[in-house]
Amino acid sequence: MKLICEKELCTGCGLCAARCPKHCISLVAEELGHLYPSVDQKKCIDCGLCQKACPSLHDTVCLYPSVAYAAWSKDEEDYRSSTSGGMASVLTHYFLANVGIVYGCTVIPGIEIKHIRIDNLKDAYKLKGSKYVQSSIVDVLSQIRQDVKDGTNVLFIGTPCQVTAVKRMYEEQPDNLFLVDLICHGVPSNKWLVDYIANTLKIKADKVSSIGFRLFEAYSLCVYNDDRLIYKSGNLWTHRYEDLYYNTFIDGFTYRDSCFNCHYAKPERVSDITIGDFWGLGNETDDNYIPKHPYGISCVLPLTEKGKRLISIVKDKLNIYERPVTEAINGNDQLRFPKKKNLRIKFFRRIHKYIGVDAAYKLCVCDKIVKYKIRKIIR
Incomplete structure (x- = not known):
């Protein structure tokens, strides 16, 4: 097997490697730095299991949400330490408090972004916060299968393509497997993050214990050595074009190719529940009855009966308000279509390998940078 799927379709989920x-x-x-499968032809027996598993080569059932909710955690500490209202944290705590297992993304010291298995409440904090980088799920796929086989209730939280990879392990989704997908804008690679911190910020990977991609009051990249903050970028919205990693992410320059052809950036969703930021709240119907929520608010879209039941179970832990489904969808581009690979991005992808990411990005958005600096001077 020389080619599992076309490169522009590969999501890097790693299910092919796990099934081989x-x-x-x-x-x-x-x-x-994006990861793609490489097949050792000397060992390959052409069994075809990789292609049978590959999510990009098979249609996946997606459902349109029948209801939408705006919600945030009632627990003040939980709410303040979350970045999008805390819905993922509420679900995580419920499963762990009821002898379940949760799989989610964390930052491993040394700048390794990957999914891990959590089986106790004291480790729930490891899954907190947004991670604007692709996580590896390869190591947990076999663990998920074993936990599900053992009859344990399992919650998996990830991007839609990661959720699809987990679903592809089964002909029918088991009753004790609960899937939550995150509204995803697109993903830079783990390697690009490591290179940026090492080469641009001049911080060695072994000095990094944790990374924060978002604070409740600002979109800032934060790098920590133990509990000590060693780098913090300015707020993206007030210090635009000043942090290279954040800006290339928000503008889509460093996404993997499949993000521009994403099968899942649409109203119909692949999981039991979709969650993310509720952008556009109040755009379609009055939201004055909703109390103030200064630390963000979650968009919650149940897709399956299992998802609806799960939300009803944790409702007492949430401030939760029903909203029009169209308000949620129209307020978030990624619930309607994937990021477009515009001319700036196409040009960047051609030249960055010759002049570097920094120079290529600045060249591609030089007009925007000039306008930004002029506005700063005028102000």
Whole structure:
């Protein structure tokens, strides 16, 4: 098997590598550090299991939400320490408090972004916060299968393509497997994040214990050594074009190719529940009856009966208000269509390998940078 799927369709989920009986598939960093499968032809027996598993080669059932909610955690500490209202945290705490298992994304010291298995409440904090980078799920796929086989209630939280990879492990989704997808804008690679911190910020990976991608009051990249803050970018919205990693992310320059062709950036969703920021709240109907929520608010879209039941179970832990489904969808581009690979991005992808990401990005948005600096002077 020389090619599992077309490169522009590959999401980097790693399910092909996990399913290979000969362990002859490895994930190799290519453009901008994104991982793609590489097949050792000497070991490959052409069994085809990789292609049978590949989410990009098969249609997945997606459902349109019948209801939408705006919600945030009632627990003040939980709410303040969350970045989008705390819905994921509420679900995580429910499963762990009821002898369940939760799989979610964390930052491992040394700048490794990956999904991990959590089985106790004291470790729930590890899954907190937004991570604007692609996480690896390869190591947890076999663990998920075993936990589900053992009859344990399992909650998996990830991007839609990651959720699809988990679903592809089964002909029918087991009753004790609960899937929550995050409204995803697109993902830079783990390697690009490591390179940026090492080469631009001049911080060695072994000095990094944790990374924050978003504060409740600002979109800022924060790098920590133990509990000590060693780097903090300015707020993206007030210090635009000043942090290279954040700006190339928000403008879509460093996404993997499949993000521009995303099958899941649409109203119909792939999981039991979709969650994310509720942008556009109040755009379609009055929201004055909703109390103030200064630390963000979650958009919650139940898709399946299982998802609806789960929300009803945790409702007492939430401030939750029903909203029009169209308000949620129209307020968030990624619930309607994927990021477009515009001319700036196409040009960037052609030249960054010759002049570097920093120079290529600045060249591609030089007019915007000039306008931004002029506005700052005028103010």
